[in-house]
Structure formats: C-alpha cells, structure tokens
Amino acid sequence: MTTELRVLRPAEWASWFGALELAFGGVPETGAERALWRDLTEFERSLGVWDGEECVGTAGAFSFRLSVPGGALVPTAGVTMVSVAATYRRRGVLTSMMRRQLDDVRTWGEPLAVLTASEPEIYGRFGYGLAAQQLTARIDTSRVRIAPPAAPEAADGSQEVRLRRVKPDDPAVREACEAVYAAQVAGRPGMLARRPGWERLPVLDGGRPKDGASPLQCVLAERHGEVVGFTLFRNKPEWDMAGPKGTIELGDLYARDAAAYVSLWRFLFSIDLTSTVLADNRPPDDPFQYVVSDVRRCALRLRDSLYLRPVEVGAALEARTYRAPVDVVLGVEDAFCPWNEGNWRLSGDAKGASCERTADRPDLTLGVRELAAAYLGGTSLAALARAGRVREVRTGALAEASTAFGSDVAPWLPHGF
Incomplete structure (x- = not known):
C-alpha cells in the first residue's frame, strides 16, 4: 500500500x-x-x-x-x-x-x-457490543388517546403546565431547552453531556426540503414562567379523498416531571389535521407506552442504537455503580486490545466499585463485546449466558453479577453524532 x-x-x-x-x-x-x-x-x-x-x-x-x-x-x-x-x-x-x-x-x-x-x-x-437500543413508534392518533396530565389547577382554574409555541432557533429558547436536556443526562445511562456547540444539532434545519414536512417547530411546557419541558417536531400535511391524514414527525421531547411530559405528548396527539405521530428514537422504557389507550396501535419496534467498547476494562468497571453488591472475578478475552486480557476482580455496590487485576481463577469468562453489551445495564449477563456468550465457572456467580450489572432505567442514546 x-x-x-x-x-x-x-x-x-x-x-x-x-x-x-x-x-x-x-x-x-x-x-x-x-x-x-x-x-x-x-x-x-x-x-x-x-x-x-x-x-x-x-x-x-x-x-x-x-x-x-x-x-x-x-x-x-x-x-x-x-x-x-x-x-x-x-x-x-x-x-x-x-x-x-x-x-x-x-x-x-x-x-x-x-x-x-x-x-x-x-x-x-x-x-464493540450493542449497549443500548431505541424504540420507534408509529402511533395512530385517530384511534389512540392519552391520559390527561396529572397537573393540579392554579387558583384561577387554569392548568399549572402551560404550552407555548416558540421559534426553535431563538438563542434564549435553545438555552432553556438545553437546560432541560442537561437535567436528564445523569439519570439515564447512555446519554451524552453535550459540550458547547452541540446544542445547535437538535435545531439544525439544514435548509433542504423534508419530503413535504414543515420547518422545525418547538413548543415549550412552562410552569410559573419556568421552562419544564419542550418538544421539537415537524408537521407533514397529507390529504386523501377521505380528508386530512397528516403526520407529526417527533424529534425531541424532554420534561422535568410527569405532568409536563404528559402535557407535551397530549399536545402532539391533538394537532389538527393529523392522524399519526411518528417517533424514530425514544427510550425503550419511554413512559408514553403506559399512558396510551391502545399500545398495539402504536406499532412499537426496537432497533440497535449505541455500540460501546471498554478501552480500559478496570477503569470502565470502576466508573459505574452496581444495583446489588457484587464480588466476582471476570475472565476477559480481548484480542484487539490485549492490555484488557486476563482476570479482573470486580467488587462494588450502589456506592462505588473497585476493579483490579488478579491471579485468582475467574468466576465468569466473557469476551469484551459481551462486557460492553452488559455495561450500561441494557442487556443482562444471564441472557448472554443463555446465548452461550458468557460462561459461568463458579456456581452462583452469574446470578450475582447479572443482578448487579442491571439498571432501573433503560440505557438510551438520544441523538447520533
């Protein structure tokens, strides 16, 4: 060459x-x-x-x-x-x-x-192993309803959460939306803490036709003047002999609490002249699934999203916490990054962890791809073992480690890069 x-x-x-x-x-x-x-x-x-x-x-x-x-x-x-x-x-x-x-x-x-x-x-x-998936949905809003927001009424009888349409490229709007996004990051594995400049990505319209869809639109959810949620979307009008059947193409939807979250979804469901909400990238455990009247008509589908690789196994495993106490020796196979090869003793709980090399016999053996898949808690080590990708050496070690590696919140990558 x-x-x-x-x-x-x-x-x-x-x-x-x-x-x-x-x-x-x-x-x-x-x-x-x-x-x-x-x-x-x-x-x-x-x-x-x-x-x-x-x-x-x-x-x-x-x-x-x-x-x-x-x-x-x-x-x-x-x-x-x-x-x-x-x-x-x-x-x-x-x-x-x-x-x-x-x-x-x-x-x-x-x-x-x-x-x-x-x-x-x-x-x-x-x-690299598959560490997070994304949920896609095509919701028939002509047939599916959503529960009303659980927001108390103010003294004047108005809803506490108010929705307001704004220009998505307004610097003040971008700043407020970015603050709502940033508040979500630590609470969900797989999300990215965005550096300055990245707040431009969600509102980039590109200046090209979007297959008949409108320019990007933004609606804020506010409580007492504070932005507590927002959604970015496009409206794609369509008509046939029976009348309007437009589609709302959802980009982002984030909220600080359930009331704002449900209010925004309910708004999207109620936009005139539309009968579909298309969501291409939502968390696998997105709560909208639990407030719709007919989940079957939401056409839910999972697909792969974030692939992860531990570059330094010890430091990676020490960086996260564990849902239950764990003390296991992991025998890691990593031909492409041989510095990760060998046995690692992982000891940790919900407060922290240590992971160091050891000469002890492994309790579990697995490849670095399988370790990557389990790292954010989206794939269980037990499931990987049933597929023959993780091998239990010490009886009981698989159940212990699989429980510890789990996450109460599904990992999710909110946008590409």
Whole structure:
C-alpha cells in the first residue's frame, strides 16, 4: 500500500468530509450542515488515510462524557465519521484506523469508546457490543388517546403546565431547552453531556426540503414562567379523498416531571389535521407506552442504537455503580486490545466499585463485546449466558453479577453524532 494514515489537518477538512459524503452515497450535506460539522470536528482527534492527494479513509472521535449507571459522566470517545473509499476496500484501511484510534483513546485516558453503526457487523471484530437500543413508534392518533396530565389547577382554574409555541432557533429558547436536556443526562445511562456547540444539532434545519414536512417547530411546557419541558417536531400535511391524514414527525421531547411530559405528548396527539405521530428514537422504557389507550396501535419496534467498547476494562468497571453488591472475578478475552486480557476482580455496590487485576481463577469468562453489551445495564449477563456468550465457572456467580450489572432505567442514546 502507498497510503498514509495521519491526524487531520484543518486545511484538509473539505477533502476529508467530501470523502465521507461519497462513501455514504455521494449526497452532499447542505451548507448549514457542513458548517456545523466543521465547527464540531476535533482535528487532533480525527484521522485520515491518504493516497497522494486523495482521501481514502476517514475516522473521528468526539470528546464526550457518557452517563453510566450511578449517574457518573465518564470521559468517552464518540467514534464518528468512519468511512473507506469503495475503491480501497479489503486493504486494511479500516483496521489501521481502528487500531490507531483505540491506541489514541487509551493515551487520552478515556476508558470508553462508543459509536452508532451504519452496518453493525463491522464493529464487533474491534470489540464493540450493542449497549443500548431505541424504540420507534408509529402511533395512530385517530384511534389512540392519552391520559390527561396529572397537573393540579392554579387558583384561577387554569392548568399549572402551560404550552407555548416558540421559534426553535431563538438563542434564549435553545438555552432553556438545553437546560432541560442537561437535567436528564445523569439519570439515564447512555446519554451524552453535550459540550458547547452541540446544542445547535437538535435545531439544525439544514435548509433542504423534508419530503413535504414543515420547518422545525418547538413548543415549550412552562410552569410559573419556568421552562419544564419542550418538544421539537415537524408537521407533514397529507390529504386523501377521505380528508386530512397528516403526520407529526417527533424529534425531541424532554420534561422535568410527569405532568409536563404528559402535557407535551397530549399536545402532539391533538394537532389538527393529523392522524399519526411518528417517533424514530425514544427510550425503550419511554413512559408514553403506559399512558396510551391502545399500545398495539402504536406499532412499537426496537432497533440497535449505541455500540460501546471498554478501552480500559478496570477503569470502565470502576466508573459505574452496581444495583446489588457484587464480588466476582471476570475472565476477559480481548484480542484487539490485549492490555484488557486476563482476570479482573470486580467488587462494588450502589456506592462505588473497585476493579483490579488478579491471579485468582475467574468466576465468569466473557469476551469484551459481551462486557460492553452488559455495561450500561441494557442487556443482562444471564441472557448472554443463555446465548452461550458468557460462561459461568463458579456456581452462583452469574446470578450475582447479572443482578448487579442491571439498571432501573433503560440505557438510551438520544441523538447520533
């Protein structure tokens, strides 16, 4: 090979991003989208593979903090913008970038790496496991009703939660919405603590037609003048001979309490001239499922979302807490990052944990992909054992560890990167 792998230089960004666009079908991003990604790119954490003047491989790693069970926000590499030119496949380009990237992440002291996969089968060989899923719903709002909000009435008889339509790109609105989002992060594993600049992503309209849908709309939920929730959505009008049958395409919906949450969902269900709410990315345990009149007509479906990799097993396992006391020796297999290979004694509970190398015999043996899948509490070690992916050596260790690794709240990645 005549290719060179190197850290991205600012002057190379347009060629680098163009190679990424070509690898993902060749449809260019709009000017607004390109400007945002250019601003968010962390050049010292981005890699390119070059053959002369041609960029033939791309990979980046955003510096995130990821919420884990117990509420800690753990430094995490958000692996992104990975591509290989179609004319350079099967030449080791991807492997070389993954090797360099994980070595870099370890040097940066970040115990976790995460990504969303365009093709899930690609990343398993590099140690990434499915750690969180997302729920999609297509709700027939002509047939499904939602319970009224559990909000008390004010002295004048008005509802305590008031809804107000605003412009989503108003800086004050963005700030208020970002505060509501930030309040949710520690309470749900898998969410990202957004750095400055990332608040622009949810309200990026892109300036391109959205298959007949409206520009982005925003409604705030307020209580006594304080923003306690918001929703971002588009309205896609449609008519047939029987009349209107528009679709509400839900982007975001966050709330600080149940009353605001239910009020926002109820609003979406009641928008005139629509009969469907389409939600592409909601938490698997999203509470709307428990306030609708007919869950079957919500057409619920789970799909894969966040893939995670422990870069430093000991530090990763120490960073989270455990739902029940646990003291087990994990025999970890990790061919791609051999520094993780071996036996680790994990001792922890709801207050904290320690994880150190040990010469003791393992109680459980598993690959790093299986450890990754269980890490946020979305997949049980017991389920993985039933699939033959985790092996119990000491009787009782599987039940102990599986209970401890669980989470009361389903892990969820709220948006891509």
